[in-house]
Amino acid sequence: MNPSQPVDLTNCDREPIHIPGSIQPHGALLATDVTVTTVLRHSANAPDMLGLPADPNGMTLEAVLGGELTHTLRNALATAGDAGRPALMIGQKLANGATADIAIHRYLSDVIIEFEIHAGDHPDQPLQLARTMIGRVSSINEILPLARQTARLVRGLLGYDRVMIYQFEADGSGKVISEAKRPDLESFLGQYFPATDIPRQARALYLKNTIRVISDSRFSPVPLVPQFDASGEPLDLSYAHLRSVSPIHCEYLRNMGVGASMSVSIIVDGELWGMIACHNYSPKVLPMALRVATEMFGDFLSLHLGTLRQKLRLDTAARARAYLDRIQQMATGRDVADLLVEQVQEMGDVLRNDGFGLYLDGVWTGFGSTPPLDAIPDLARFVGSVADNRVWATHAVASRFAPAEDYYGDAAGLLAIPLSQLPRDYIFFFRKEMLQTLNWAGNPEKSYETGPMGDRLTPRKSFAIWKETVHRQAEPWSESEREIAEAMRSSIVEVLLRHSELMADERAKSDVRQRMLNEELNHRVKNILAVIKSLVGQPVQEGKSLQDYVDSLRGRIQALALAHDQVIRGDGGGRLADLLQAELSPYRTSSNVADIVGPDVWLDARAFSVMALVSHELATNAAKYGALSVAGGRLSINWDLAENGDCHLKWQEFDGPPVRPPTRQGFGTALLDRSLPYELNGTSDITYAPDGLRAEFCLPARNLRGGGTVVKVHVVDAQAPKAQRDALPADLHILLLEDQMLIAMDVETMLADRGFEAISTTNAADQALRLLDTRRPDIAMLDVNLGVGTSVPVAEKLTALGVPFVFATGYGEGGAIPEHLSQVPVVRKPYQIGSLMAALARAYREASGS
Known part of the structure; x- marks a missing residue:
């Protein structure tokens, strides 16, 4: 923004708040080069607050702060994580005798050191x-x-x-x-x-x-x-x-x-x-x-809120499943239309609403806040014209259907579930205008000071603007609510059309959604909450810093999150090879080697969660202290199946730093020694050999399945060379097929950060095929498993058009890729920008023959 341009509410979205050119006065700041050698900038109050020369710019940090503190700062920065987690030092003595709390982080080409005078009464x-x-x-x-x-x-x-x-x-x-x-x-x-x-x-x-x-x-x-x-x-x-x-x-x-x-x-x-x-x-x-x-x-x-939100979705899904199961069980030998009318009142517990009802064979049965009776037929005809026989929802029905203007106060939002192949029968859920359900706890007569930018910047005025914005609108329907509605539609249509040829497709859709509605997940969510609480409650190991504790806790919780995500997305577990590859990928560099070899073994949910923590602990230790921490280090992981079906896994590190046994058993050591015996009744044997750590584990057969084809994985470099990552022209048109909105937005952001502007995103294979009929992309990225079906038809059309593409997949989903497409590059979820760009560059390079 031009510094001479006044900042007001018309341009605040463009205000460069990350580069204000100033700081708040309760602290001072120094900025150095990336080697923490030379002071490049300082805040104007730094000389007085820190007892520095009047102009420290250009001086060495040792000359400004002293050698001991400079050495401490460099060590702290070396152990810091990303810029969002600066290294922290509480109660450091300065040259002028003052005591300061210091934060240091590296961002872009600068190291930023922040000082705040230490408050001794806290x-x-x-x-x-x-x-x-x-x-x-x-x-x-x-x-x-x-x-x-x-x-x-x-x-x-x-x-x-x-x-x-x-x-x-x-x-x-x-x-x-x-x-x-x-x-x-x-x-x-x-x-x-x-x-x-x-x-x-x-x-x-x-x-x-x-x-x-x-x-x-x-x-x-x-x-x-x-x-x-x-x-x-x-x-x-x-x-x-x-x-x-x-x-x-x-x-x-x-x-x-x-x-x-x-x-x-x-x-x-x-x-x-x-x-x-x-x-x-x-x-x-x-x-x-x-x-x-x-x-x-x-x-x-x-983390806790994320888990509770998932639990809430599962509880709602369980109620929906119970209702649908009851309808299906009662449908035997009964007129289904009469059964639905009889059970319609229980529909109100399935989705949060202010009113609902059943429109079946031209007869309306409604409860709560709904449109007038004579408005229902016209509303049903309108929904039939726009819904394309799918669940249709809007939080502002009056903006889509003009007659709804007459009753927006009672029914501003609508979710419609079609019950027949012809646009005729529906379940309707309604929500009132958001303003009708507002519980305002403040004083409506409260006055506020008005500053030079006007009364817009007061809570009461902000609230008034919000009311203008949401007038005639209800609370939006969430994605999970739409999924539950779609599950209702599939199940009820299955009852109505059980003997119809159309039901083959409907049953397939219902089976997909039943996996999401599995009540077993509710139990697993509670278990994971208990594990997280246990992790947080572990004492800090003597000699370890606060930052070490935070980093270890974060890594262990992320490992649990990966395991939990696989339990939800998979069918109750995941492949051992995929788990090990995902844990090792962040630590792979061009100067070390990690090989994974063993039968294609599938772990159940319990074993998968335990091995997620164990493999994360081993991988992070190897990256910090073992074979993956030095150039030339090697890691070998192999496993086989005994005659009784048990899986014996060996973890061996070579050519790393000398290994010394731990002097005391911390939480990580206890986790490696006790997790498998305690949780799975397996065995664990850790040997701290001087030339490299050796670990052997036995996973009981009851927690496994599979074991046919041998899997060999050379762990992909997560930090691909920059020249390889940036080998794609920035003006490429990219087609992105991804059924999860938040994941699609994340990929769009990563690509946009690399300069790609022409990105066409869709969440369904049929939509992608229609896009290909109108515009040929230069390259594509396809999620293998979609909410309904797979992306294979799109892949085959891209192959016919000569358009390069990559597949994207989570744990255990690669099986959906047919044999004739097995050479297509595959990117693993969760995405890392390096591996994503490397896969796209490889596909583009192979297609162009360069």
């Missing part, structure tokens, strides 16, 4: 505080009680005047779902805010940097010196805690009388689910130790 043990907070909520298994307890807990421990849990809706607007506050403050509980209150670039930063603090909403920004480097580039502060804040957001806070704030992102399934928003009505500096504890708590809360 605890220096963020891990213990985080564990206390996690322990208070880990047993809560419902989302709203969890949100209420979180707000109370954060306010009680951090001392803010108001703490809110803020949840985003599907359209980007947000709602305060829980609140803990001072008794004299107005309540914001239940209030909605429009999506424009949080600009697009701010949401992107909230995903990168999960915690943001404003110590004084009236602060004067401290400029960076220089603001632009010799090439004219500003310093990117995306991951800096001290980053200065948009003047629009500061005015928003001041208009409410807020003097300080803090927010923690809640990220579920890779998207911004909501925030913990804290307000204080006077300036407040939150010490770094408390911020770290809150950030760790936010990470756990995100």
Whole structure:
């Protein structure tokens, strides 16, 4: 943005908030080169706050901070993870005698060091505080009680005047779902805010940097010196805690009388689910130790909410399955139409709604808030014209069907389930206008200060704009609700047309959806919650840093997440080779070797979860201390099946650093020694040989199946050379076939970051085939297993057209690829940009003959 251009509400979406050129005054900042040698920039307050020379730019960091602290900073940076998780040092002595809390991270071509004067009256043990907070909520298994307890807990421990849990809706607007506050403050509980209150670039930063603090909403920004480097580039502060804040957001806070704030992102399934928003009505500096504890708590809360949301979907699916099973069992020897009318009232428990009903053979049976009786036939005819005999839903029916304007207050949203091949019979679910169901807890007469940018930046005005935005709209129908509706349609049509030739296709669809509705998953979700709680509760190993603990905890939970995802997507387990390949891929480089050889063994859900943790522990240890940590290191994994069906697996490392046995048994060592014997009644034998770690495991036959074809895998390099990744012309037209919306959006973003703009995305094979009839892409990426069917017909048409393509797949899904397409490159989920680009480049290169 042009610095001379005023910042207002018409251009805030373009405001470059990641490069403000300044920081907040409660800390100081130094920026160095990537070797942490030379100071390149400093905040204007750094000399006074840190006791530095008046202009430290160009000086060595040793000359500015001293050799000992510089050495400590370099060591900390070497152990740091990504930029979003800076290395932290609490209570470091500075040359001027002051004590500071320091955060250091590397981003792009700069190393950013942030200093905050240490607050001695606050605890220096963020891990213990985080564990206390996690322990208070880990047993809560419902989302709203969890949100209420979180707000109370954060306010009680951090001392803010108001703490809110803020949840985003599907359209980007947000709602305060829980609140803990001072008794004299107005309540914001239940209030909605429009999506424009949080600009697009701010949401992107909230995903990168999960915690943001404003110590004084009236602060004067401290400029960076220089603001632009010799090439004219500003310093990117995306991951800096001290980053200065948009003047629009500061005015928003001041208009409410807020003097300080803090927010923690809640990220579920890779998207911004909501925030913990804290307000204080006077300036407040939150010490770094408390911020770290809150950030760790936010990470756990995100995982916990993701699990609970999955459980809620499963519970809803189970209710739907029970209803459908009852209909099918009762249908024997009965008139199905009479049975549906008789059981229609129980449909109301299947999906959340304000009204519902059955329109069958021109007769309407309805309950709750529905359109007038005489409006139903016209509504049914309209749905028949647009639904194409599929589930059809809208949150704003009046915008699609003009006569619905007469009753939008009672039925603003509609989900229709067709029950026959002809557009005639339907189950209708309705939702009221969102404004009709609003529970406003604030004072409608409350007045707020108006700043120079107008009264738009006040809660009450924001709420008014949100009301204008959602007028005549209901709460949108979620993807899981649509899936359940589709499962209802398939099952009821199966009853109605049991002896029809059309039912062959309907039964296939029903079988696919029944796997999603498996009540067994509910039990597994609870088990995984218990395992996560156990992981979090493990004590910190003596001599290990806070960052080591956080990294280990995160890795173990991610390993569990991979296992849980496979249980859901597969048929109750996964292939051993796929699991090992997925765990090793992030650590494969061009200078070391990892080979996997053994029969094609399938693990059941229990064994898969146990081996996910065991293989993750072995892989991370090999990458940190073993064969995968040095050039030339080799790792060999092989297994075979005994006569009794047991699987014997050997893990052997060669040419790595000398191995020393652990001096004490930490959590990781205990996990390797005890997991298989305790969970599966198997065996585990770990040998710390000086020339390389040896591990042997026995997995009992009852947890296995398969064992035919031998699998040989040379682990793919996840960090492909840049020249190979970037070997695709940026003007290519790419066809993306992916049935999961969030995954498709993630792939689009990764490709867009690499400069690809022409991307056509579709979620079904028939849609992709129609696209190929109108425009020939240059290259394609096809998800093997779709919600309905596979992408093989699209692959065959691309082959006929001479268009290169790659397959994408999760664990155990490669079996859907036919033999004549087995040479097509395959990308494994979850995607990594390096392997994705390498596979696309390979397919494009082979097709062009270069």
